[in-house]
Amino acid sequence: MAGNNPTPTExxxxxxxNLTFGNHPEHGWSIAHSADEAAExxxxxxxxxxxxxxxxxxLVFMLLFRKVAxxxxxGIPGGVQNFVELMVEFVDNSVKDTFHGKSNLIAxxxxxxxxxxxxxxxxxxxxxxxxxxxxxxxxxxxxADPAHVYxxxxxxxxxxxxLGMSLSVFALIIFYTIRAKGFSGFIGELTLHxxxxxxxxxxxxxxxxxxxxxxxxxxxxxxxxxxxxxxxxYAGELIFILIAMIGLWQLPLHFPWAVFHILVITLxxxxxxxxxxxxxxxxxxxx
Amino acid sequence: xxxxxxxxxxxxxxxxxxxFCMRFVWPPVMQALQERQKKIADGLDAASxxxxxxxxAEEQANETLRESKEQAAEILEQxxxxxxxxxDEAREQARQEGERMITQAKSEIEQExxxxxxELREQVSRLAIVxxxxxxxxxxxxxxxxxxxxxxAEEL
Numbered sequence: 008m009a010g011n012n013p014t015p016t017e018x019x020x021x022x023x024x025n026l027t028f029g030n031h032p033e034h035g036w037s038i039a040h041s042a043d044e045a046a047e048x049x050x051x052x053x054x055x056x057x058x059x060x061x062x063x064x065x066l067v068f069m070l071l072f073r074k075v076a077x078x079x080x081x082g083i084p085g086g087v088q089n090f091v092e093l094m095v096e097f098v099d100n101s102v103k104d105t106f107h108g109k110s111n112l113i114a115x116x117x118x119x120x121x122x123x124x125x126x127x128x129x130x131x132x133x134x135x136x137x138x139x140x141x142x143x144x145x146x147x148x149x150x151a152d153p154a155h156v157y158x159x160x161x162x163x164x165x166x167x168x169x170l171g172m173s174l175s176v177f178a179l180i181i182f183y184t185i186r187a188k189g190f191s192g193f194i195g196e197l198t199l200h201x202x203x204x205x206x207x208x209x210x211x212x213x214x215x216x217x218x219x220x221x222x223x224x225x226x227x228x229x230x231x232x233x234x235x236x237x238x239x240x241y242a243g244e245l246i247f248i249l250i251a252m253i254g255l256w257q258l259p260l261h262f263p264w265a266v267f268h269i270l271v272i273t274l275x276x277x278x279x280x281x282x283x284x285x286x287x288x289x290x291x292x293x294x
Numbered sequence: 295x296x297x298x299x300x301x302x303x304x305x306x307x308x309x310x311x312x313x314f315c316m317r318f319v320w321p322p323v324m325q326a327l328q329e330r331q332k333k334i335a336d337g338l339d340a341a342s343x344x345x346x347x348x349x350x351a352e353e354q355a356n357e358t359l360r361e362s363k364e365q366a367a368e369i370l371e372q373x374x375x376x377x378x379x380x381x382d383e384a385r386e387q388a389r390q391e392g393e394r395m396i397t398q399a400k401s402e403i404e405q406e407x408x409x410x411x412x413e414l415r416e417q418v419s420r421l422a423i424v425x426x427x428x429x430x431x432x433x434x435x436x437x438x439x440x441x442x443x444x445x446x447a448e449e450l
Contacts, residue, residue, distance in 0.1 A: 029298065046296055054300040061304060065311045072319040079326035081333060095323045115316035123311060162304075167297060171304025175312075 015252055022135065022248050024157040025054035025165060026142070040155040054165055056142075061162035064126040068119070094122065098280070105284045108187070108291040116179070117280045120172070125276035127162045128240055132265055132272070135160075135247045163240040163275075169233040176283050177229035183290040197221045228286055232279065239275050243268050419447030 013021065020042065027045040028038050029052025038055075039045035045052065075091040084092055098118040106113050139158040146156030162168040184193045200221055202213040247268075250260045423443050 050298050052298040053303060057300050058303045062307050065307055069311060069314050076319045076322040079322050081326050081329040112316060115320040116312050119312045119315040167300035168304045171301040172308050175305045175308050
Protein backbone atom coordinates (compact mmCIF):
# COMPACT_ATOMS: atom_id res chain seq x y z
CA MET A 8 0.00 0.00 0.00
CA ALA A 9 1.63 3.14 -1.17
CA GLY A 10 1.30 5.83 1.46
CA ASN A 11 -1.42 5.89 4.04
CA ASN A 12 -4.32 6.26 1.66
CA PRO A 13 -3.37 4.76 -1.66
CA THR A 14 -5.67 5.34 -4.57
CA PRO A 15 -6.81 2.13 -6.32
CA THR A 16 -4.35 2.79 -9.12
CA GLU A 17 -1.49 3.22 -6.71
CA UNK A 18 -2.52 0.12 -4.83
CA UNK A 19 -2.59 -2.01 -7.96
CA UNK A 20 0.63 -0.61 -9.32
CA UNK A 21 2.31 -1.20 -6.02
CA UNK A 22 1.24 -4.78 -6.04
CA UNK A 23 2.44 -5.33 -9.58
CA UNK A 24 5.90 -3.90 -9.02
CA ASN A 25 8.76 -6.26 -8.34
CA LEU A 26 11.40 -5.72 -5.73
CA THR A 27 14.17 -4.76 -8.11
CA PHE A 28 17.86 -4.63 -7.42
CA GLY A 29 19.99 -3.26 -10.19
CA ASN A 30 22.43 -0.76 -11.62
CA HIS A 31 20.69 2.60 -11.69
CA PRO A 32 22.34 5.26 -13.88
CA GLU A 33 22.31 7.71 -10.98
CA HIS A 34 22.21 5.70 -7.77
CA GLY A 35 24.47 2.83 -8.89
CA TRP A 36 23.73 -0.70 -7.61
CA SER A 37 20.72 -0.30 -5.37
CA ILE A 38 17.16 -1.35 -4.76
CA ALA A 39 14.72 0.57 -6.92
CA HIS A 40 12.43 2.90 -4.98
CA SER A 41 9.83 3.24 -7.68
CA ALA A 42 8.65 1.67 -10.91
CA ASP A 43 10.39 4.41 -12.87
CA GLU A 44 13.70 3.74 -11.18
CA ALA A 45 13.32 0.05 -11.85
CA ALA A 46 12.63 0.79 -15.52
CA GLU A 47 15.68 3.04 -15.72
CA UNK A 48 17.86 0.18 -14.55
CA UNK A 49 17.28 -1.53 -17.89
CA UNK A 50 18.49 -5.06 -18.37
CA UNK A 51 21.01 -5.12 -15.56
CA UNK A 52 18.58 -5.62 -12.76
CA UNK A 53 17.31 -8.53 -10.75
CA UNK A 54 13.86 -9.09 -9.33
CA UNK A 55 14.80 -10.22 -5.87
CA UNK A 56 11.30 -11.34 -4.98
CA UNK A 57 10.82 -13.42 -8.13
CA UNK A 58 14.19 -15.11 -7.88
CA UNK A 59 13.95 -15.54 -4.13
CA UNK A 60 10.56 -17.19 -4.22
CA UNK A 61 11.24 -19.31 -7.27
CA UNK A 62 14.55 -20.59 -5.94
CA UNK A 63 13.08 -21.09 -2.48
CA UNK A 64 10.17 -23.08 -3.88
CA UNK A 65 12.54 -24.98 -6.14
CA LEU A 66 14.52 -25.92 -3.05
CA VAL A 67 11.34 -27.08 -1.34
CA PHE A 68 10.63 -29.33 -4.32
CA MET A 69 14.22 -30.49 -4.47
CA LEU A 70 14.60 -31.31 -0.78
CA LEU A 71 11.24 -33.03 -0.48
CA PHE A 72 11.79 -35.24 -3.49
CA ARG A 73 15.43 -35.89 -2.64
CA LYS A 74 14.49 -36.96 0.87
CA VAL A 75 11.96 -39.42 -0.49
CA ALA A 76 14.34 -40.63 -3.20
CA UNK A 77 16.99 -41.37 -0.60
CA UNK A 78 14.70 -43.35 1.65
CA UNK A 79 12.64 -44.91 -1.13
CA UNK A 80 11.78 -48.46 -0.23
CA UNK A 81 10.63 -51.16 -2.58
CA GLY A 82 8.24 -52.34 0.11
CA ILE A 83 5.04 -50.63 1.11
CA PRO A 84 5.52 -46.89 0.54
CA GLY A 85 4.65 -44.39 3.26
CA GLY A 86 2.57 -41.26 2.84
CA VAL A 87 5.09 -38.86 1.31
CA GLN A 88 6.68 -41.56 -0.78
CA ASN A 89 3.27 -42.48 -2.08
CA PHE A 90 2.70 -38.92 -3.15
CA VAL A 91 6.11 -38.62 -4.78
CA GLU A 92 5.65 -41.92 -6.58
CA LEU A 93 2.26 -40.79 -7.76
CA MET A 94 3.79 -37.65 -9.24
CA VAL A 95 6.69 -39.54 -10.77
CA GLU A 96 4.43 -42.14 -12.34
CA PHE A 97 2.03 -39.52 -13.59
CA VAL A 98 4.84 -37.59 -15.25
CA ASP A 99 6.46 -40.77 -16.51
CA ASN A 100 3.23 -41.89 -18.15
CA SER A 101 2.70 -38.48 -19.72
CA VAL A 102 6.19 -38.55 -21.14
CA LYS A 103 5.90 -42.13 -22.38
CA ASP A 104 2.59 -41.39 -24.07
CA THR A 105 4.00 -38.47 -26.02
CA PHE A 106 7.75 -38.70 -26.32
CA HIS A 107 8.76 -41.89 -28.08
CA GLY A 108 12.49 -41.34 -28.30
CA LYS A 109 14.95 -42.40 -25.64
CA SER A 110 16.08 -39.70 -23.29
CA ASN A 111 17.08 -39.55 -19.65
CA LEU A 112 16.41 -35.84 -19.54
CA ILE A 113 12.81 -35.43 -20.65
CA ALA A 114 11.10 -37.15 -17.75
CA UNK A 115 13.01 -35.44 -14.90
CA UNK A 116 12.69 -32.18 -16.81
CA UNK A 117 8.95 -32.61 -16.98
CA UNK A 118 8.72 -33.53 -13.31
CA UNK A 119 10.72 -30.47 -12.35
CA UNK A 120 8.60 -28.22 -14.52
CA UNK A 121 5.33 -29.56 -13.21
CA UNK A 122 6.24 -29.46 -9.52
CA UNK A 123 8.13 -26.21 -9.65
CA UNK A 124 5.57 -24.32 -11.70
CA UNK A 125 2.82 -25.73 -9.54
CA UNK A 126 4.51 -24.55 -6.36
CA UNK A 127 5.19 -21.11 -7.84
CA UNK A 128 1.58 -20.83 -8.98
CA UNK A 129 0.42 -21.99 -5.59
CA UNK A 130 1.78 -18.82 -4.03
CA UNK A 131 -1.13 -17.11 -5.73
CA UNK A 132 -3.44 -18.60 -3.13
CA UNK A 133 -1.69 -16.81 -0.30
CA UNK A 134 -3.87 -13.75 0.42
CA UNK A 135 -2.49 -10.94 -1.72
CA UNK A 136 -1.67 -8.52 1.07
CA UNK A 137 -0.13 -10.83 3.67
CA UNK A 138 3.39 -11.31 2.35
CA UNK A 139 3.82 -7.79 0.85
CA UNK A 140 2.72 -6.31 4.16
CA UNK A 141 5.17 -8.51 6.01
CA UNK A 142 7.86 -7.39 3.60
CA UNK A 143 6.97 -3.76 4.28
CA UNK A 144 7.32 -4.30 8.02
CA UNK A 145 10.69 -5.97 7.52
CA UNK A 146 11.71 -3.19 5.12
CA UNK A 147 10.64 -0.57 7.69
CA UNK A 148 12.82 -2.27 10.30
CA UNK A 149 15.80 -1.75 8.01
CA UNK A 150 14.90 1.90 7.63
CA ALA A 151 13.24 1.81 4.22
CA ASP A 152 10.12 3.76 3.41
CA PRO A 153 7.31 1.15 3.48
CA ALA A 154 5.71 2.84 0.49
CA HIS A 155 8.76 1.95 -1.57
CA VAL A 156 9.10 -1.64 -0.50
CA TYR A 157 7.70 -3.64 -3.37
CA UNK A 158 7.03 -7.30 -3.07
CA UNK A 159 5.48 -9.57 -5.65
CA UNK A 160 5.04 -13.04 -4.31
CA UNK A 161 4.05 -15.18 -7.30
CA UNK A 162 7.13 -15.76 -9.48
CA UNK A 163 5.05 -16.90 -12.45
CA UNK A 164 3.35 -13.49 -12.63
CA UNK A 165 6.75 -12.15 -13.62
CA UNK A 166 7.31 -12.62 -17.32
CA UNK A 167 11.04 -12.95 -16.68
CA UNK A 168 10.49 -16.16 -14.79
CA UNK A 169 8.24 -17.79 -17.34
CA LEU A 170 10.37 -16.61 -20.23
CA GLY A 171 13.50 -17.85 -18.49
CA MET A 172 12.02 -21.31 -18.33
CA SER A 173 10.52 -21.31 -21.80
CA LEU A 174 13.77 -20.10 -23.36
CA SER A 175 15.59 -22.97 -21.62
CA VAL A 176 13.01 -25.29 -23.15
CA PHE A 177 13.55 -23.54 -26.49
CA ALA A 178 17.28 -24.22 -26.27
CA LEU A 179 16.48 -27.87 -25.59
CA ILE A 180 14.14 -27.97 -28.58
CA ILE A 181 16.90 -26.74 -30.87
CA PHE A 182 19.45 -29.06 -29.26
CA TYR A 183 17.20 -32.08 -29.67
CA THR A 184 16.30 -31.18 -33.25
CA ILE A 185 19.96 -30.91 -34.21
CA ARG A 186 20.87 -34.07 -32.34
CA ALA A 187 18.10 -36.07 -34.00
CA LYS A 188 18.31 -34.66 -37.53
CA GLY A 189 21.69 -33.02 -37.74
CA PHE A 190 22.33 -29.36 -38.45
CA SER A 191 21.33 -29.74 -42.08
CA GLY A 192 18.14 -31.43 -41.01
CA PHE A 193 17.38 -28.49 -38.74
CA ILE A 194 17.97 -26.01 -41.56
CA GLY A 195 15.97 -28.21 -43.90
CA GLU A 196 13.09 -28.22 -41.48
CA LEU A 197 13.17 -24.44 -41.43
CA THR A 198 13.34 -23.96 -45.19
CA LEU A 199 11.83 -26.97 -47.03
CA HIS A 200 8.60 -26.94 -45.14
CA UNK A 201 5.58 -26.55 -45.51
CA UNK A 202 5.85 -25.72 -49.25
CA UNK A 203 8.05 -27.91 -51.36
CA UNK A 204 8.34 -28.78 -54.98
CA UNK A 205 10.35 -31.29 -56.98
CA UNK A 206 11.29 -28.41 -59.30
CA UNK A 207 14.57 -26.90 -58.03
CA UNK A 208 13.74 -23.39 -59.22
CA UNK A 209 10.30 -23.35 -57.64
CA UNK A 210 11.81 -24.76 -54.48
CA UNK A 211 14.32 -21.94 -54.38
CA UNK A 212 11.43 -19.50 -54.53
CA UNK A 213 9.70 -21.32 -51.70
CA UNK A 214 12.71 -21.24 -49.38
CA UNK A 215 12.36 -17.68 -48.05
CA UNK A 216 8.62 -18.11 -47.56
CA UNK A 217 9.15 -21.35 -45.72
CA UNK A 218 11.91 -19.85 -43.65
CA UNK A 219 9.70 -16.98 -42.58
CA UNK A 220 6.79 -19.24 -41.70
CA UNK A 221 8.87 -21.84 -39.90
CA UNK A 222 10.86 -19.27 -37.97
CA UNK A 223 7.66 -17.72 -36.72
CA UNK A 224 6.40 -21.18 -35.78
CA UNK A 225 9.62 -21.93 -33.97
CA UNK A 226 9.81 -18.62 -32.13
CA UNK A 227 6.12 -18.81 -31.27
CA UNK A 228 6.76 -21.93 -29.21
CA UNK A 229 8.76 -20.41 -26.34
CA UNK A 230 6.88 -17.12 -26.51
CA UNK A 231 3.47 -18.75 -26.28
CA UNK A 232 4.70 -21.13 -23.62
CA UNK A 233 5.93 -18.26 -21.47
CA UNK A 234 3.06 -15.87 -22.11
CA UNK A 235 0.36 -18.46 -21.54
CA UNK A 236 1.59 -19.22 -18.05
CA UNK A 237 2.38 -15.59 -17.32
CA UNK A 238 -0.93 -14.32 -18.65
CA UNK A 239 -3.07 -16.79 -16.74
CA UNK A 240 -1.34 -16.19 -13.44
CA TYR A 241 -1.04 -12.44 -13.95
CA ALA A 242 -4.75 -12.19 -14.65
CA GLY A 243 -5.57 -14.37 -11.67
CA GLU A 244 -3.36 -12.28 -9.43
CA LEU A 245 -4.91 -9.10 -10.75
CA ILE A 246 -8.38 -10.34 -9.96
CA PHE A 247 -7.27 -11.21 -6.44
CA ILE A 248 -5.95 -7.65 -6.10
CA LEU A 249 -9.17 -6.18 -7.45
CA ILE A 250 -11.24 -8.30 -5.08
CA ALA A 251 -9.00 -7.22 -2.23
CA MET A 252 -9.84 -3.57 -2.95
CA ILE A 253 -13.59 -3.69 -2.49
CA GLY A 254 -13.63 -3.71 1.26
CA LEU A 255 -15.80 -6.02 3.29
CA TRP A 256 -17.39 -7.63 0.25
CA GLN A 257 -14.14 -9.27 -0.65
CA LEU A 258 -14.65 -12.06 1.88
CA PRO A 259 -17.36 -14.01 0.02
CA LEU A 260 -15.64 -13.30 -3.30
CA HIS A 261 -12.14 -14.43 -2.44
CA PHE A 262 -13.15 -17.96 -1.68
CA PRO A 263 -14.85 -18.91 -4.99
CA TRP A 264 -12.08 -17.27 -6.97
CA ALA A 265 -9.45 -19.13 -4.97
CA VAL A 266 -11.27 -22.40 -5.53
CA PHE A 267 -11.48 -21.68 -9.23
CA HIS A 268 -7.87 -20.66 -9.21
CA ILE A 269 -6.76 -24.02 -7.83
CA LEU A 270 -7.86 -25.41 -11.17
CA VAL A 271 -5.95 -22.76 -13.10
CA ILE A 272 -2.81 -23.33 -11.05
CA THR A 273 -2.76 -27.07 -11.65
CA LEU A 274 -3.86 -26.82 -15.22
CA UNK A 275 -1.24 -24.25 -16.17
CA UNK A 276 1.53 -26.28 -14.54
CA UNK A 277 0.32 -29.34 -16.44
CA UNK A 278 0.04 -27.43 -19.73
CA UNK A 279 3.55 -26.06 -19.40
CA UNK A 280 4.86 -29.56 -18.77
CA UNK A 281 2.79 -31.21 -21.49
CA UNK A 282 3.70 -28.63 -24.14
CA UNK A 283 7.37 -28.99 -23.26
CA UNK A 284 7.09 -32.72 -23.84
CA UNK A 285 5.15 -32.23 -27.06
CA UNK A 286 7.63 -29.70 -28.43
CA UNK A 287 10.57 -31.96 -27.62
CA UNK A 288 8.77 -34.94 -29.13
CA UNK A 289 8.17 -32.91 -32.28
CA UNK A 290 11.83 -31.96 -32.33
CA UNK A 291 12.91 -35.59 -32.28
CA UNK A 292 10.21 -37.00 -34.52
CA UNK A 293 11.02 -37.74 -38.14
CA UNK A 294 8.57 -36.39 -40.66
CA UNK B 295 7.50 -5.76 -16.08
CA UNK B 296 10.89 -5.17 -17.55
CA UNK B 297 12.88 -7.90 -19.09
CA UNK B 298 16.08 -8.09 -17.17
CA UNK B 299 18.68 -10.31 -15.57
CA UNK B 300 15.97 -12.17 -13.67
CA UNK B 301 15.33 -14.07 -16.87
CA UNK B 302 18.83 -15.45 -16.93
CA UNK B 303 18.80 -16.11 -13.20
CA UNK B 304 15.58 -18.04 -13.60
CA UNK B 305 17.02 -20.02 -16.50
CA UNK B 306 20.09 -20.91 -14.45
CA UNK B 307 17.97 -21.94 -11.45
CA UNK B 308 15.78 -23.96 -13.79
CA UNK B 309 18.77 -25.72 -15.29
CA UNK B 310 20.13 -26.48 -11.82
CA UNK B 311 16.86 -27.92 -10.58
CA UNK B 312 16.43 -30.03 -13.70
CA UNK B 313 19.97 -31.31 -13.36
CA PHE B 314 19.43 -32.10 -9.69
CA CYS B 315 16.17 -33.88 -10.43
CA MET B 316 17.75 -35.87 -13.23
CA ARG B 317 20.77 -36.80 -11.15
CA PHE B 318 19.43 -37.36 -7.64
CA VAL B 319 15.65 -37.68 -7.68
CA TRP B 320 14.48 -39.49 -10.79
CA PRO B 321 16.78 -42.54 -10.84
CA PRO B 322 16.28 -43.72 -7.23
CA VAL B 323 12.51 -43.25 -7.34
CA MET B 324 12.26 -44.97 -10.70
CA GLN B 325 14.47 -47.78 -9.48
CA ALA B 326 12.31 -48.26 -6.40
CA LEU B 327 9.22 -48.30 -8.58
CA GLN B 328 10.66 -50.82 -10.98
CA GLU B 329 11.91 -53.05 -8.18
CA ARG B 330 8.50 -53.01 -6.57
CA GLN B 331 6.94 -53.79 -9.91
CA LYS B 332 9.26 -56.74 -10.28
CA LYS B 333 8.50 -57.88 -6.75
CA ILE B 334 4.78 -57.75 -7.38
CA ALA B 335 5.17 -59.59 -10.67
CA ASP B 336 7.25 -62.26 -8.93
CA GLY B 337 4.66 -62.53 -6.20
CA LEU B 338 1.83 -62.96 -8.67
CA ASP B 339 3.90 -65.48 -10.55
CA ALA B 340 4.52 -67.48 -7.40
CA ALA B 341 0.85 -67.32 -6.50
CA SER B 342 -0.22 -68.66 -9.88
CA UNK B 343 2.43 -71.35 -9.70
CA UNK B 344 1.23 -72.32 -6.23
CA UNK B 345 -2.36 -72.56 -7.38
CA UNK B 346 -1.27 -74.71 -10.29
CA UNK B 347 0.65 -76.93 -7.86
CA UNK B 348 -2.41 -77.16 -5.68
CA UNK B 349 -4.51 -78.22 -8.62
CA UNK B 350 -1.96 -80.86 -9.50
CA ALA B 351 -1.83 -82.14 -5.94
CA GLU B 352 -5.61 -82.31 -5.79
CA GLU B 353 -5.68 -84.28 -8.99
CA GLN B 354 -3.07 -86.64 -7.61
CA ALA B 355 -4.98 -87.07 -4.39
CA ASN B 356 -8.12 -87.89 -6.33
CA GLU B 357 -6.24 -90.40 -8.40
CA THR B 358 -4.81 -92.08 -5.32
CA LEU B 359 -8.23 -92.15 -3.69
CA ARG B 360 -9.74 -93.74 -6.76
CA GLU B 361 -6.99 -96.36 -6.90
CA SER B 362 -7.30 -97.22 -3.25
CA LYS B 363 -11.06 -97.56 -3.60
CA GLU B 364 -10.56 -99.94 -6.46
CA GLN B 365 -8.08 -101.91 -4.46
CA ALA B 366 -10.42 -102.11 -1.50
CA ALA B 367 -13.20 -103.35 -3.75
CA GLU B 368 -10.89 -105.97 -5.17
CA ILE B 369 -9.79 -107.12 -1.75
CA LEU B 370 -13.40 -107.31 -0.62
CA GLU B 371 -14.32 -109.40 -3.62
CA GLN B 372 -11.42 -111.75 -3.01
CA UNK B 373 -12.42 -112.11 0.60
CA UNK B 374 -15.96 -112.94 -0.46
CA UNK B 375 -14.69 -115.51 -2.86
CA UNK B 376 -12.39 -116.99 -0.29
CA UNK B 377 -15.11 -117.21 2.32
CA UNK B 378 -17.43 -118.91 -0.14
CA UNK B 379 -14.70 -121.34 -0.95
CA UNK B 380 -14.08 -122.02 2.69
CA UNK B 381 -17.74 -122.62 3.30
CA ASP B 382 -17.87 -125.02 0.39
CA GLU B 383 -14.83 -126.86 1.65
CA ALA B 384 -16.24 -127.10 5.12
CA ARG B 385 -19.51 -128.39 3.74
CA GLU B 386 -17.70 -131.01 1.69
CA GLN B 387 -15.65 -132.09 4.66
CA ALA B 388 -18.71 -132.36 6.84
CA ARG B 389 -20.44 -134.45 4.21
CA GLN B 390 -17.48 -136.80 3.93
CA GLU B 391 -17.25 -137.11 7.68
CA GLY B 392 -20.92 -137.88 7.91
CA GLU B 393 -20.62 -140.53 5.25
CA ARG B 394 -17.64 -142.00 6.96
CA MET B 395 -19.49 -142.10 10.26
CA ILE B 396 -22.49 -143.69 8.65
CA THR B 397 -20.44 -146.48 7.05
CA GLN B 398 -18.66 -147.07 10.33
CA ALA B 399 -21.95 -147.30 12.16
CA LYS B 400 -23.27 -149.65 9.52
CA SER B 401 -20.28 -151.97 9.81
CA GLU B 402 -20.54 -151.90 13.57
CA ILE B 403 -24.17 -152.81 13.36
CA GLU B 404 -23.34 -155.67 11.01
CA GLN B 405 -20.69 -156.94 13.37
CA GLU B 406 -23.16 -156.72 16.20
CA UNK B 407 -25.70 -158.64 14.18
CA UNK B 408 -23.16 -161.33 13.34
CA UNK B 409 -22.13 -161.63 16.92
CA UNK B 410 -25.73 -161.87 18.02
CA UNK B 411 -26.34 -164.53 15.36
CA UNK B 412 -23.32 -166.47 16.56
CA GLU B 413 -24.45 -166.28 20.14
CA LEU B 414 -27.94 -167.23 19.19
CA ARG B 415 -26.62 -170.17 17.22
CA GLU B 416 -24.54 -171.29 20.18
CA GLN B 417 -27.40 -171.02 22.54
CA VAL B 418 -29.71 -172.85 20.18
CA SER B 419 -27.19 -175.64 19.82
CA ARG B 420 -26.84 -175.82 23.56
CA LEU B 421 -30.59 -175.89 23.88
CA ALA B 422 -30.68 -178.60 21.28
CA ILE B 423 -28.18 -180.66 23.18
CA VAL B 424 -30.09 -180.19 26.41
CA UNK B 425 -33.18 -181.16 24.57
CA UNK B 426 -31.54 -184.22 23.08
CA UNK B 427 -30.18 -185.21 26.48
CA UNK B 428 -33.61 -184.99 27.87
CA UNK B 429 -34.91 -187.08 25.09
CA UNK B 430 -32.18 -189.68 25.31
CA UNK B 431 -32.11 -189.50 29.01
CA UNK B 432 -28.54 -190.10 29.15
CA UNK B 433 -25.75 -187.84 29.40
CA UNK B 434 -23.98 -187.17 26.33
CA UNK B 435 -20.43 -186.96 26.91
CA UNK B 436 -19.43 -183.49 25.99
CA UNK B 437 -16.13 -184.76 24.89
CA UNK B 438 -17.44 -187.67 22.92
CA UNK B 439 -20.16 -185.83 21.18
CA UNK B 440 -18.53 -182.47 20.98
CA UNK B 441 -18.01 -182.98 17.25
CA UNK B 442 -21.57 -183.86 16.72
CA UNK B 443 -22.82 -180.93 18.66
CA UNK B 444 -20.59 -178.50 16.80
CA UNK B 445 -21.80 -179.92 13.51
CA UNK B 446 -25.33 -179.46 14.68
CA ALA B 447 -24.67 -175.92 15.77
CA GLU B 448 -23.16 -175.15 12.39
CA GLU B 449 -26.11 -176.55 10.57
CA LEU B 450 -28.50 -174.39 12.55
